[in-house]
Amino acid sequence: MKKMLFMLMLLGGTAYAQVSPVLSLESDPHLLDLVCRACAHFQPDALSDDSPYHLDRATCGTMAIMGLRSNWGRLSPATKTSFSFLLQQRPPTRNASVTSSSGHFKIHYNTSGLHAVALTDNDGNSIPDYVDETIAAFEDSWVKQIDELGYNPPPSDGDGVYDIYISSLGTQSVYGLTWPLGSDTILPSYIEVDNNFTDANVYFTQGLDGLKVTAAHEFFHAIQFGYYADFNAAWWQEMTATWMEDVVYPEINDFYAYVPSRMNDPEASLDFFSGALPFGGAVFSHYVEQVYGIEAIRNVWATLLSRSPQNYSLNEIDSGMPSGGFSGVFPRYTVWNYLTGTRGRPNYYSEATELSAVKIRDLGVSGSGTGSVSIDHLGATYVRVGTSGLS
Numbered sequence: 001m002k003k004m005l006f007m008l009m010l011l012g013g014t015a016y017a018q019v020s021p022v023l024s025l026e027s028d029p030h031l032l033d034l035v036c037r038a039c040a041h042f043q044p045d046a047l048s049d050d051s052p053y054h055l056d057r058a059t060c061g062t063m064a065i066m067g068l069r070s071n072w073g074r075l076s077p078a079t080k081t082s083f084s085f086l087l088q089q090r091p092p093t094r095n096a097s098v099t100s101s102s103g104h105f106k107i108h109y110n111t112s113g114l115h116a117v118a119l120t121d122n123d124g125n126s127i128p129d130y131v132d133e134t135i136a137a138f139e140d141s142w143v144k145q146i147d148e149l150g151y152n153p154p155p156s157d158g159d160g161v162y163d164i165y166i167s168s169l170g171t172q173s174v175y176g177l178t179w180p181l182g183s184d185t186i187l188p189s190y191i192e193v194d195n196n197f198t199d200a201n202v203y204f205t206q207g208l209d210g211l212k213v214t215a216a217h218e219f220f221h222a223i224q225f226g227y228y229a230d231f232n233a234a235w236w237q238e239m240t241a242t243w244m245e246d247v248v249y250p251e252i253n254d255f256y257a258y259v260p261s262r263m264n265d266p267e268a269s270l271d272f273f274s275g276a277l278p279f280g281g282a283v284f285s286h287y288v289e290q291v292y293g294i295e296a297i298r299n300v301w302a303t304l305l306s307r308s309p310q311n312y313s314l315n316e317i318d319s320g321m322p323s324g325g326f327s328g329v330f331p332r333y334t335v336w337n338y339l340t341g342t343r344g345r346p347n348y349y350s351e352a353t354e355l356s357a358v359k360i361r362d363l364g365v366s367g368s369g370t371g372s373v374s375i376d377h378l379g380a381t382y383v384r385v386g387t388s389g390l391s
Helices: 029-042 062-070 077-082 129-148 207-224 231-248 259-263 282-292 295-305 314-320 326-338
Strands: 005-010 096-099 105-109 162-167 176-180 189-194 361-364 381-386
Touching: 029 062, 062 176, 062 231, 105 129, 129 162, 129 207, 129 231, 176 207, 189 207, 207 231, 231 282, 231 295, 259 282, 282 295, 282 326, 295 314
Parallel strands: 105 162, 162 189, 361 381
Antiparallel strands: 005 381, 096 105, 176 189
């Protein structure tokens, strides 16, 4: 009999365990997780050397802020003191600023010191080229996300101009930060982006390309804060913000760096917020866009906007999904994930062969052995059963 190969996808609801590092700021496991996420960006020395929260590469730092702010009243006094800076209303004043010609954005920057931009001014307009590029990237994001895709502009902080601060963020392993102004579920905000994106050991995508995808990502967070700003939906916020990078700048593909986290752990639920999983989950947003249309993502955000703030659950996002919710959308998505990497096929992910292949677990039908795997809700496992030698 010829060798045969079977692929089995198992869906389940077993809780997915998370390992917490040694850190004694909080006793509640959920709060400890949030504190460790914030430490990874803002106080990495507080983590043990072998902590899984240490970052190898930069990510968006917005949800690290939101996690603590959304749970501020539950944190210990010591934690509140340690992270009191997260309640800041504005960063330190920069020594220069310029408003974009459209009037949408005001860019704040320094010409000297730690947060300074390069002073190169090739076009002679008396504005550093890096600032010009920052304006262009955020204007691109406004045109795509608001003018073309129909999202609401971000809530105003009172003057009708959205503030962008250019800062040195590389030591925090951060591409950008969208800072909420307030504590409601609908919030104005401001954004910080790095001042050069040149650290090869930190940024997967460097230079102006790093600036562009960061602008697309963080500006979508600012828009999201006008729909639903609470950390409860952090996985959906990061998943769609990472997807939006590729919508605004399809030629850059920074999201490739995060896809392996999702493909190597398909058993973890889509709404499990751990490490790079929510960023790698951008593949789900790509799938929804390609199958159901780009407006399907906006429809989910519209559903979140119309919800009661006290009643958030996964059902809120489920009710905004096409095809009757996750029960109709998710099974086909698991098939698409199988057809990635060298298994890529036309008419599935448009970039299937560029995506890392989903992890397959090998299972023999002869001999003996034991093993198990936990599959969370909105998770799947892929099992390859080898039948060579059977008659």
